Amino acid sequence: MSTFGTLFKVTTYGESHCASVGVIVDGCPPGLQLSPKDIQIQLSRRRPGQSNLTTPRDEKDLVHIQSGVEHGVALGTPIALMVKNEDQRPHDYSETDLYPRPSHADYTYLQKYGVKASSGGGRSSARETIGRVAAGAIAEHYLKIAHGIEIVAFVSSVGKIHLPAGVAPPSLTPLDTDEDDDEAQDALSPEFRKLLSTITREEVDKHPTRCPHAETAERMTKRIIRAKSANDSIGGTVTCVIRNIPAGLGEPVFDKFEAKLAHAMLSIPATKAFEIGSGFRGTEVPGSKHNDKFVAKDNGGLGTVTNWSGGVQGGITNGEDVYFRIGFKSPATISQPQETAQYDGTAGSLAARGRHDPCVVPRAVPIVEAMASLVIMDALLIQNARRSTASLLPPITTLPPTMVLPQSKAEKKP
Amino acid sequence: MSTFGTLFKVTTYGESHCASVGVIVDGCPPGLQLSPKDIQIQLSRRRPGQSNLTTPRDEKDLVHIQSGVEHGVALGTPIALMVKNEDQRPHDYSETDLYPRPSHADYTYLQKYGVKASSGGGRSSARETIGRVAAGAIAEHYLKIAHGIEIVAFVSSVGKIHLPAGVAPPSLTPLDTDEDDDEAQDALSPEFRKLLSTITREEVDKHPTRCPHAETAERMTKRIIRAKSANDSIGGTVTCVIRNIPAGLGEPVFDKFEAKLAHAMLSIPATKAFEIGSGFRGTEVPGSKHNDKFVAKDNGGLGTVTNWSGGVQGGITNGEDVYFRIGFKSPATISQPQETAQYDGTAGSLAARGRHDPCVVPRAVPIVEAMASLVIMDALLIQNARRSTASLLPPITTLPPTMVLPQSKAEKKP
Amino acid sequence: MSTFGTLFKVTTYGESHCASVGVIVDGCPPGLQLSPKDIQIQLSRRRPGQSNLTTPRDEKDLVHIQSGVEHGVALGTPIALMVKNEDQRPHDYSETDLYPRPSHADYTYLQKYGVKASSGGGRSSARETIGRVAAGAIAEHYLKIAHGIEIVAFVSSVGKIHLPAGVAPPSLTPLDTDEDDDEAQDALSPEFRKLLSTITREEVDKHPTRCPHAETAERMTKRIIRAKSANDSIGGTVTCVIRNIPAGLGEPVFDKFEAKLAHAMLSIPATKAFEIGSGFRGTEVPGSKHNDKFVAKDNGGLGTVTNWSGGVQGGITNGEDVYFRIGFKSPATISQPQETAQYDGTAGSLAARGRHDPCVVPRAVPIVEAMASLVIMDALLIQNARRSTASLLPPITTLPPTMVLPQSKAEKKP
């Protein structure tokens, strides 16, 4: 369905050519100071037309707060947000409507609903993501104020062009393929960890590709332009880091933090893959190297020496940086003719209309950040429910000390 | 929480050393003929002690049906399943209890709950998966009878040892790294598609590693034995295919079929990565090659020529084989001493007790199949609700024919 | 939260003085032909200002469909509906803001959220019900077309003025108070059952009080005018009947049909009581009289001779008319001064601003119908999921015939 979350509940609506797209955000912490610009900033980062790498449509995408905020303060009641569609007419039918576009959602929406929108894939339109980004902006606004949580996503690859070894995520680091060589652990380089701990949105936005490594970014640009010139498209990956996240988030067993993250990320259009921490590379590193040994931290808590886990163990955050990577396939909509079949099975050639993004990953960056915010916010509310409720119980005196977390440490961030 | 699913609702319970582990399955289609052996078969495949590659404990794991089935027929009411724990005593405390085990869930469970089980990670125990496998066995029993759906998982890699190019999933196929060479599409080889369309559980179970390629399986065995000898561990990947799945499953926008699959798979202990269809490799293949062109099928429906999509488009199944791959990290529990810290920050060396799996992927195979079954079953019930409800409406006469699925085709599998 | 339903999921938003109020309806059967007027008709019945018995504000309340409908056909995707607020300014603060209004939600909203809307009770405003009524109108539009379901609510009492014995619901029928006299079953009069089986919205709307008994309606009018003249208010009850509802709706054990109905009705502002079928009166009638004996019906199914059950047995509809009654307290907002305390405890006298409904029951009629529609629609989708999924199983041959419903009868309405 179109609702995400248990206590921070987000419900989106809207197709390409209807009156508006939007979202209802239910469960915002009351008392949060909130203005439209707190939301608009991420909507504008999502907006197309910002460079010659993306589609030139200029969609404005101004957000209108309908409810739940008064005098700039969130009331705790549902916040409805609306963004008008510029083009509100269902399109005219033409010969191209006889074809389900390959690898697009035309065919599956029709199979699912038995009827489909004039624009084809209906809710599979990229405009659907406006609601998510708007909702995510509210969540991260809270997370920043209350916990200093920072969420930064960036482009880590476009086609075969990856961040270079050292700054690349583990799975993108080329390895000696000798199957008896266990030195794969070098993949988690200090340089990459440093990138995770310092990268900012400002740096990410310096380059239109949203890749923070200048030289690689240039190569990515060329790759995207090559795709565009060929009326073709190309995919890529986005890596995201969450800093200052409290320990204890994520619900065993089905709602592990990484399970909810994976759910959230794979719900973004065009995604095909997700990995957290060492990811697929972690399958190749022996336990003795892959295990994150503990070490005392200055604040009295425990940290880990390495962070192959990506900040989660047993489905629960441990206070270290959470990082993960998402794979976006090459966009299905391309301008070159494709030999395919019509709905009735007639073979033919389809040439798509209009202008389209040859590569979506730069614009996907704020969407990834938004979905991460929604996952954190919901997990935080659920964990806060548990800990604040348990905090009224008398201390446990019947168990050995290592089985019990001292109350005083309960809220400390490690 | 410990509940998964909306209409096929599965709730599990149990730690390592409590009285029993089990599950309540709510929403089983009434009238399903069901006997304990339909469930036991998958529990036994999950059970350790089946070869020298896994832990030698013999846990029996006999399932007891508590409710919801009478005279061998499911009543439609909750089916409770119980498996007794052999070892029901909380363990004695020892020096090792002073240490949170690295990359295990001891530390995070304590942070989350403020108290923890004597066995450490509590619900992060592998015994928790018994409930899922039992529930999944019920789901797949229905799916097989009613739709002929076949779900087969197998081991596609252990450490750096992968299925060979050709039969390997796309992301495991080595590529020319020339960033301007677009021939990556060769990765989706006909041989691999044939493997997907023919592989059976019998073949998978022929080898203790559950890798269906004999020569590779032998190399995997050696790799696992090497890890075991070194008191170390090694990870791997499991690939899974779903055949004969109806088109139309998966709920836009947040509950896309692949999003629910990713959620389900990343909720399995030790998982770090998920990809569907072309996965991460799909980020490198240009749209013109990656798009799955349509073609008429013998039954009058449409199929696709290739299947980079992995059977889902726009978050909805299209009737082609669904295939996906999951990465399992190297197990955290190893017998060699580890330099780490105690809960109070004191540095020291921890040597784990007991005997443990050096590699979990062979045993993970039925767990992956179970979680896939749960996702399909829930998606099917939700889609059946929609289509059977919509089927009572009069035909739509006001839209062009390509916008409407003929009633007669609505239930056809493409 | 502000979401209701599992498969027909309704999420509302909006306060009194924000930009708009509205709703997202997710799960509408695709292919439903739907126009704004199908929704407007119930919104207009809910609207104040229709007679001198209600508040004279004229709020227009025109609905704008934002999404999910194209060319007059529901796409199956979320339908967002918006109604603009005429008065979009938070009000100016005055001395009355120092007082929480007695029996209103000012105090509790502040306790809950720690902050409150300028208008006081925030979401407790009657304008919140616009979203429900709009959503309910979509549900009942489907229910009418697909099943011929008819939902009619009417006013059964205002203050102490009740429908007369005979046509009154069981609990409103005066009884011999002799505790050993078991003749209470006379309360379920044939005249009342006839009223239930024939009453229409047209008849209900003939009188401004929406009481279908002309003479009683006149007395109700006088009672309301007396309250208005006294700057006071008065409550009442609404009775509702659902006709042609299929058997089999309602989910054991927590989501019994009557439990969901009670939930839905008690979520309407100002409600204090709910009873289904014989209700409180049913506690006084011995089982031998209260039991609804079965009888063969013309269509080959079973019906019941009496209908004390109100159409539900064991939490599941049996195909007979469902009827229930809801109690609405006297409105809290009255114009006469009240001796009460300020937020800080200072005693004083509060005189409310503005003009208010002296009695809400006439306007509550379409709200009750809307909430009933939402309950039925969701229950129907869930039951359709079960039956259509079970229908693919082979027939059960191992049970005695009385334990199995013949397939041919499965969909028949009794």
Place this chain on the structure above:
Amino acid sequence: MSTFGTLFKVTTYGESHCASVGVIVDGCPPGLQLSPKDIQIQLSRRRPGQSNLTTPRDEKDLVHIQSGVEHGVALGTPIALMVKNEDQRPHDYSETDLYPRPSHADYTYLQKYGVKASSGGGRSSARETIGRVAAGAIAEHYLKIAHGIEIVAFVSSVGKIHLPAGVAPPSLTPLDTDEDDDEAQDALSPEFRKLLSTITREEVDKHPTRCPHAETAERMTKRIIRAKSANDSIGGTVTCVIRNIPAGLGEPVFDKFEAKLAHAMLSIPATKAFEIGSGFRGTEVPGSKHNDKFVAKDNGGLGTVTNWSGGVQGGITNGEDVYFRIGFKSPATISQPQETAQYDGTAGSLAARGRHDPCVVPRAVPIVEAMASLVIMDALLIQNARRSTASLLPPITTLPPTMVLPQSKAEKKP
């Protein structure tokens, strides 16, 4: 379905003649000290065979904790509870199986599921309530320790025998029927409020009818015995009070506290009616009398002079006693022959087997308390999530003081 609650999630299973009945309780506050006897005490109060007023079966009903508790401390993980069925054989078929029992669930279960349990109504068996009572006992154990919350239910009427005016709930207080006489407010007598504020379970259990008014209790006994002698049955009402409940519980708009209570109560077998506070009587009392004026309390908060509201305003608790009343119909199972029809429509006479409760209300008392506990616990967790999350925000300085709750007062109970 068989799951209740969002954060305190309770899932029950079991029919009359299966292996066991039980429940999984997910979301118990970790650190709660819990022993089987904390649960057994309420199960034993629910158990039949305690007097000659109830069915003489002796079912033991010993609870076995399966998981989630170690060394007497709740781990925060799912607590599974099991009670074995003494009689685990599906019964033999006989002529009575040809008849759906009037007003029982045989017919509707068959309509719903297409198949039914040998015992007839399947989950509609009273044994299903064991799981609820066990789960509720855990909830109330927490509520008592952490908040001093007291939940006491008692029998307020059996048939036409009511608590006498003065101590009776408002709706049971006979009124002058003069429609222009507004003195109905006398119904909320000080004596009744005193009963609510002082009644204990010990007092309730003093008499087998669980009516706290000795003389009335005796008359009830006679009435029940009269029903029993006549092979008939009789209904009644249970009134319940919740003391020391914090203000702020209940979620606008659909999950108002009273809406969840009504849902919970109407999910108990044989219930037909629910009212909170003034209930149906509140529809007859003018607003000027019905409104609960505020007054300063000793602790600095606000209380109300009267409590017609029953402790909820706008769907949110205000800190006053919550009280409500539930109507239970006369049990459907009676020993005298009934003229009814078989499944195939054949008319005939059905005489029930076995021995049955002539009146369920005394045994319903702990079930009502259990369901109330579940509602409170879940509402508390959700509100704690909100307030503890909001408590990390900086103070609001831009709103007038009456719009903001001082932090210092946020957690105070009024």
